[in-house]
Amino acid sequence: MKKRFRYVPIISIIFGIYWLYFGLAEYGFWHGTAPGAGFFPTIVGLMLIGFSVWILKTPVVYKPGALQKRAFYPVIVALLCFVSIYLVGLIISMGLMVILWLLIIEKYSIFQSVITGICATVFIYLVFRIWLMVPFPKGLLGIF
Amino acid sequence: MENLQLLLSGFGTALTVQNLLAAIFGGLIGIVVGAMPGLGSLTGVALLLPLTFKMDPTTGIIMLAAIYYANMFGGSFSAILINIPGDSPAVMTALDGYPLTQQGRAGKALFTASFSSFIGGTIGIILLTALGPVLARIGLAFGPAEQAALILFALTSIGWLLGDDPLKGLLTTTFGLMLATIGVDQQLGQIRFTFGSVNLLSGVSFIPLVIGMFGFSQVMEMMLCKNDYDELACTKLTIKESLLKGSEIKSIIPTVFRSGFLGNFVGLLPGAGATTGSFFAYILEKKVGRERKNLGKGVISGVAAAEAANNAAAAGAFAPLLALGIPGSGTAAVLLGGLMMWGLRPGPLLFKEASDFVWGLIASMYIGNVIVFIVSLAIIPFLVKLLRIPTAILTPLIAVICIVGSYSVNNSMFDVWFMLIAGIIAYLFKTFDYPIAPLLLAFVLTPRLEQTFRQAFELSNGNPAIFFKSPIALTFIVLIVAFVVSPLVLKMFSKKKELSVKS
Numbered sequence: 085m086k087k088r089f090r091y092v093p094i095i096s097i098i099f100g101i102y103w104l105y106f107g108l109a110e111y112g113f114w115h116g117t118a119p120g121a122g123f124f125p126t127i128v129g130l131m132l133i134g135f136s137v138w139i140l141k142t143p144v145v146y147k148p149g150a151l152q153k154r155a156f157y158p159v160i161v162a163l164l165c166f167v168s169i170y171l172v173g174l175i176i177s178m179g180l181m182v183i184l185w186l187l188i189i190e191k192y193s194i195f196q197s198v199i200t201g202i203c204a205t206v207f208i209y210l211v212f213r214i215w216l217m218v219p220f221p222k223g224l225l226g227i228f
Numbered sequence: 229m230e231n232l233q234l235l236l237s238g239f240g241t242a243l244t245v246q247n248l249l250a251a252i253f254g255g256l257i258g259i260v261v262g263a264m265p266g267l268g269s270l271t272g273v274a275l276l277l278p279l280t281f282k283m284d285p286t287t288g289i290i291m292l293a294a295i296y297y298a299n300m301f302g303g304s305f306s307a308i309l310i311n312i313p314g315d316s317p318a319v320m321t322a323l324d325g326y327p328l329t330q331q332g333r334a335g336k337a338l339f340t341a342s343f344s345s346f347i348g349g350t351i352g353i354i355l356l357t358a359l360g361p362v363l364a365r366i367g368l369a370f371g372p373a374e375q376a377a378l379i380l381f382a383l384t385s386i387g388w389l390l391g392d393d394p395l396k397g398l399l400t401t402t403f404g405l406m407l408a409t410i411g412v413d414q415q416l417g418q419i420r421f422t423f424g425s426v427n428l429l430s431g432v433s434f435i436p437l438v439i440g441m442f443g444f445s446q447v448m449e450m451m452l453c454k455n456d457y458d459e460l461a462c463t464k465l466t467i468k469e470s471l472l473k474g475s476e477i478k479s480i481i482p483t484v485f486r487s488g489f490l491g492n493f494v495g496l497l498p499g500a501g502a503t504t505g506s507f508f509a510y511i512l513e514k515k516v517g518r519e520r521k522n523l524g525k526g527v528i529s530g531v532a533a534a535e536a537a538n539n540a541a542a543a544g545a546f547a548p549l550l551a552l553g554i555p556g557s558g559t560a561a562v563l564l565g566g567l568m569m570w571g572l573r574p575g576p577l578l579f580k581e582a583s584d585f586v587w588g589l590i591a592s593m594y595i596g597n598v599i600v601f602i603v604s605l606a607i608i609p610f611l612v613k614l615l616r617i618p619t620a621i622l623t624p625l626i627a628v629i630c631i632v633g634s635y636s637v638n639n640s641m642f643d644v645w646f647m648l649i650a651g652i653i654a655y656l657f658k659t660f661d662y663p664i665a666p667l668l669l670a671f672v673l674t675p676r677l678e679q680t681f682r683q684a685f686e687l688s689n690g691n692p693a694i695f696f697k698s699p700i701a702l703t704f705i706v707l708i709v710a711f712v713v714s715p716l717v718l719k720m721f722s723k724k725k726e727l728s729v730k731s
Binding site: 120128139178211215 | 621
């Protein structure tokens with residue numbers, strides 16, 4: 085079965101038009117004797133459109149199962165984690181993330197998940213908080 | 229002679245306790261990351277970049293460089309034991325390495341890989357010592373027009389060389405150019421494509437971009453693969469059984485030297501890198517090697533050719549990086565980004581202005597190469613356990629490092645969001661076979677390209693003939709045209725061939 089995947093070139097064309105418009109109309113293509121701030125964006129816009137159109141002309145073999153739901157689990161986990169960071173802070177959220185990931189997605193035992201989660205949290209705390217002195221957000225609870 | 233004196237003073241820098249520890253730590257991590265299937269030097273360097281913030285630039289780059297070349301050692305381990313290369317340069321190693329494992333000679337293959345990597349790496353570093361300053365002197369003759377043409381050539385060749393479809397490489401290169409135009413224009417002060425965000429005024433942050441593109445996208449990919457290498461359960465490896473006999477070492481020496489020199493030459497070319505180096509060395513071995521007829525069936529010279537070449541190429545990639553500011557591979561581009569982050573400007577003047585740094589780094593590579601060789605042998609008995617660490621455990625841990633690492637750059641959640649988006653985009657690119665390393669190279673090189681391009685026009689009062697008057701710039705332009713046009717011509721020929729076959 086053959087099917088054309090058009091996501092990347094079509095998105096590229098949209099970006100290309102945007103870059104081309106702003107390069108030419110807003111930033112200025114030429115400035116005195118040298119290229120202006122819009123010179124490179126214009127070139128980039130033209131290249132994006134050109135290469136994308138060229139790619140669209142070539143058929144792409146459909147890869148069955150190329151995009152799988154499971155690959156996007158980390159994105160969902162990360163988004164939930166961002167919410168958690170605002171509530172309980174970054175360090176605790178990281179620990180929770182590892183524990184829940186192993187428990188729910190990977191079906192590990194509670195013991196294995198908790199031990200791995202605690203180890204990860206301690207590692208982050210020692211390396212980033214103590215050694216690198218990164219001021220992590222503490223969340224609404226204000227701990228760690 | 230002058231180089232030797234500078235190298236000796238470099239050893240003074242490299243042999244301080246903190247730099248030595250950085251080389252050892254980088255070497256260890258590089259081997260482990262290299263051995264893990266799916267993780268590569270790019271992911272390793274990208275994830276560890278935030279750890280170097282607190283370090284002195286020399287110490288930081290020594291650690292990152294150690295990760296890079298140690299990765300070449302480690303990449304062969306999984307290629308030999310489970311037929312899955314830890315990193316793309318080890319693809320050719322698997323061709324003979326895995327058959328050797330099937331013959332019950334895994335230990336010999338591992339020792340051959342480490343030994344050849346060590347010799348190949350040493351050849352590469354010696355040539356870097358000799359060629360680096362020469363390249364820098366040549367680079368000093370480059371004006372803005374020549375520099376702009378060189379950068380353009382590097383960008384074009386990288387897009388062409390990486391991936392199966394040069395067109396897709398060129399598109400991702402353009403994406404890199406696009407990202408680099410975001411933020412305040414350095415020379416004219418014009419704000420470009422910030423979408424009203426204060427966070428984008430200084431441009432796209434390099435580390436969250438790299439972590440997202442090479443770390444988080446890797447996490448997404450790893451969700452789809454499980455490692456349960458049951459065949460490894462009964463494999464036991466000892467150092468004693470792995471050692472090669474004198475006659476075996478003698479038989480691979482010509483291969484190692486041949487491949488080392490070839491790999492180093494390939495490593496010097498922008499975009500070619502270690503993968504291409506090992507590929508060419510394997511082809512050469514197939515043409516001239518003593519055991520050419522048995523290559524691919526499990527001979528140690530096949531492993532030796534691929535490993536010597538990829539390590540020599542990895543070392544070779546440092547010459548254009550330090551002397552011309554042109555990275556030879558994706559990992560070298562991250563190193564270049566790291567150097568710029570610390571305020572160093574790789575290029576011809578680096579050898580003069582930051583001589584301590586350059587020679588300290590080169591000296592550390594000699595020391596690191598020995599350390600990594602010893603570690604790679606010592607680790608042999610533990611490799612089976614290392615390779616059996618479940619991907620299921622690694623994925624959440626890498627995801628956590630991606631989030632924490634990108635946050636720690638500017639202590640901002642904006643960077644974490646940016647990392648996540650970059651990761652998703654990179655995953656989509658990878659899924660549809662768009663190479664992402666060219667994007668990174670373009671992103672790193674574009675600010676210099678824009679600057680030199682403008683300077684060239686200012687010098688010539690807006691006359692583009694400046695790019696054609698200089699023989700150096702003209703040569704690069706001819707090469708650029710050849711690189712851009714050749715895929716078109718090749719495609720046309722292949723279409724004609726298809727049509728004639730059909731008719």
